[in-house]
Amino acid sequence: MKKLYYAAHAYMIVGLVGGLYYRELTKLNDFTGDSQLGLVHTHVLALGMLFFLIALALEKLFTLSAGGLFNGFFWTYNAGLVITVAVMTVRGTQTVLGHHTPEAAAAIAGVGHIALTVGLIFFFINLGKCIAKASATTDPDSRPQPADR
Incomplete structure (x- = not known):
């Protein structure tokens, strides 16, 4: 659970710093x-902080970290987000400074988006299995019914 909290917290800091960087660089x-x-500020806050806060709530409800795909999701999703945001930051900075961005940046951004997608697939498969497991143990139809008196 702490892993999800620390990720959300780190992305909150990065998102706010990204907004400050954008404002100051464009002003200067x-x-x-x-x-x-x-777009960096909103992407980091939404795909980073908010997503991991939601995942934290789902962890509390369904113990996502007990699922077999949790670590795969966590590290793949984070790698994809970091790559995507890094490329956005570099390309955006180059645009503000009036420089051309190499075409390879688009390919690197594509790798980041693919990693995000794979991470989301892992997340939803893991979530579905955890929900099914929780439903099997809490479904009233699966519990023995008391005998009639």
């Missing part, structure tokens, strides 16, 4: 256009 460079840098 008198940049008024669009760049991927403006």
Whole structure:
């Protein structure tokens, strides 16, 4: 459970710093256009902090960490998010500074998105199994009924 909390907390810090970085960099460079840098803040807060807070609540309800795919989900999803956000930050910074971003950045971002997708697949398979296990133990139809008097 602490792993999910620490991930949410770390992404909260990174998301807020990302927003500050965007604001200050664009202000210092008198940049008024669009760049991927403006999306970093919301992506990190939504896909990082909020997602892991929701996963934390689901952990409390269904003990997700006991599932066989939990570690695969956790590390794959985090790797994908870190890669995706790093590429967004680099590309956005290059745009604000007026530099061209190499085409390889798009391929690297694609790898990040693929890792996020695989992590989400692991998450939902694991969640489904944990819900099924919890339902089997709490389903009123599966419990013995008291004898009539």
